[in-house]
Amino acid sequence: MALLEVRNLSVSFETAAGRFFAVQGIDLSVDRGEVLAIVGESGSGKSVAMLAVMGLLPPTATVTADALRFEGRDLLAMSARERRGMSGSEMAMIFQEPVASLNPCFTVGFQIEETLERHTDLDRAARRARAVELLAAVGIPEPEERLRSFPHQMSGGQCQRVMIAIATACNPKLLIADEPTTALDVTIQKQILDLLLRLQAEHGMGLVLITHDMGVVAETADRVIVQYNGRKMEDTDVLSLFERPQNPYTRALLSALPENARGGRLPTVSDFAPGGAA
Amino acid sequence: MLRFILHRLLLIVPTFIGITLVAFVFIRLLPGDPVLLMAGERAVSPERHAELMAQFGFDQPLWRQYVEYTGGLLHGDFGYSFSSKRPVLSEFMARFPATLELAFCAMLLATVLGIAAGILAALRRGSWVDQLTMGTALVGYSMPIFWWALLLIILFSTNLGWTPVSGRISLTQFFPTVTGFMLIDSLLAGKPAAFWSAVQHLILPTIVLATIPLAVVARQTRSAMLEVLGELYVTTARSKGLAPRRIIWLHALRNALIPVVTTIGLQVSVLMGGAILTETIFSWPGIGKWMIDSISRRDYQVVQGGLLLIAAMVMLVNLTVDILYGLINPRVRYR
């Protein structure tokens, strides 16, 4: 049984111009201890699909699926209260903008301990000790002092570490990372990715990594899903993706890597798109 | 934080000097002879005229007059009322509690009700509750409050006879003045009937004075709340599995209140303008009515002193709000 199983997931929004489908008929599954990368351009519905899994979409969104199961439990059949009980403890998510992800009015310590208070029976002192431990585990120096810091006093990379500490506070079985390094400096990106992979390996978490960086995919993922315009284009293991891409869009995407640039202009997907302007 | 406060203090010094200049220039801008102007219809003998010119220092060069004027201010000398012969400052202090009592009640009503209405509207965005609340707020915001006061008087005082038309308290109630606030003094004197009378007198002026700030606070709270609810950290809070109640009342509200506090501070100035109208209509013996009466009596020393004192008070309140803003906003408190 897969940790997370998604079949024919669609998400739509009611807009002034009619119904808009952000995700259309996605299938995917994640096993325990597996790293799944979801690749695609901005606006291809990667994040929306994962927000739907977490149950974080606004009420204006309509989510339908043939199956949306976590450890065999049907998420769509659960009450909002039951899903809240799982999220933050069994499944957790981190986002693209680490600084904006943290509440500017509360200390980092408060925001970590809050999750522990919600999902564990630890008392105040134990929560504090666990928060220190978590900050240390995500590589923040002087964790005791840092607990009293506010998000604006930390760098983007540190904020993302704090977010990872919050997400992993209750040892979740599934961690969804939505472009966790996009907003960070290139030098920090690698550190954060390594941290995520280390924690994933240590705890045997399932990790869903949403990205548009093919380099990240090649380095980290076990399996890859390529998504375009709300639909799944390709679902394969990493090696086959780079060696034998099946879908024309994937081939276009790979050809558009800057390394493949010839002449004075960076290639774009539409240059290679079948039936496109190329 | 200390640096923040010092910075704010430094910033208001030039503004304060500017205000004294405005008040100083004001009386000299009046066309015509200042003494004759203040005397109005009354006849002034040439000797008395010269005496008054010297008393008010009008015979000195302008810069000299300003130096003496500001020097006097530092000693609490705001001039003398032409009609009552009493110092402007003591006249101000005698009337200030009445205005403060009224303004405080109005601000309390506006803040509590405004924030509650704004949150409600934001949480029920697009629903009939939202539309009704915001529609009412816009009407309140557009309200000519002097007319609103007259309407309320027609309805509640003339037709229903529920509330008195004017004044602070029934003339049959007596008790010693301790704080100058009727609500407190009547309780200190142990006279519930007097307290009730004071409350009755307060109700309509409070509603009138609170109307515009209430509308502004409600609208600002709603938009701040909507903006905050769209922030990523609210999504983070939801991803932690926190209860909606905690997310709204702790995570969202705490952030939404930051701009609302600034708005509330800015309303103090609006409130003082409103107090002029409200006090005039309800014959409320505060500084708003005092100013209007002095303007129509051409008691320009009072107008000058009152202008200065009111502006200084508004500035002090704004400074307090600025510091409060720093206190509730960690991004300011911890550099």
Added chain:
Amino acid sequence: MSATDDPDLLSASRPAGPAPVSPWLENWRYFAGNRGALIGLVVFLLTVLIAIFAPLIAPHDPAQQFRDALLAPPFWVEGAKPGFLLGTDALGRDILSRLIFGARYSLMIGLVVVTLALVTGIVVGLVAGYFGGWVDALIMRIMDIILAFPSLLLALVLVAIIGPGLFNAMLAIAVVLQPHFARLTRGAVMAEKNREYVMAARVAGAANLRLMFRTILPNCLGPLIVQATLSFSNAILEAAALGFLGMGAQPPTPEWGTMLAEAREFIQSAWWVVTMPGLAILITVLAINLIGDGLRDTLDPKLKRS
């Protein structure tokens, strides 16, 4: 259907976008989608028409006194006199006619005050923001000083200096409202001044004046338009308040605030004399504020989320 088999997917899902519409048309569509703003606009235009054609619409001369119909109630109340739809005041003047002519005053007040405040505010703000340094510091401190006074109080005192009257009241209100425009313009200029397009214009040899008015100003128009709308309604309210306090338009001018001041003593006996002028103020101001809200939602890109 499996998505992966669709060979035409890329071309099919990327249709040529809709033909670009002019920004004005797009803004209008967004604005017209706001029911409240549209209602406000209709009411406001009606007020404008009433003001323009007042002599044709008004059943009576606003100053004519009908001695046999003093304090006649409106038509739905017992004792109403025919010919006076909304009743008459204590001097026997037709209230409806006075309200119709009063619309002229209110709209003129709004227009004159906003024009004065807008023009001086923009010039002062542009100068402060563009030149910076001590010019900026001096100008902005002056604006702070004006804003430190409650606006109605300052307007009252200004009128007390220059003498009561409608024109002086407008002047005083313009002085009081002008810092908002100056601050707004200055802020926008400070933000825009170092943007690339301004640099480009400067490099291309544009002179200071041209830079300020042709290059920077159009880019901060949105907030200024919104502020102008709000000031319009503020001006009407403050002028009415001054009139009510006897410092604005003087009787027998049918200005709405002045009418209210005259009506005050009949609060116990003839409610319509008090009710009608205030209602006229409220409706006009409400309509303008509805337009203002609609404009703000339309022109503020931060609020415009679909």
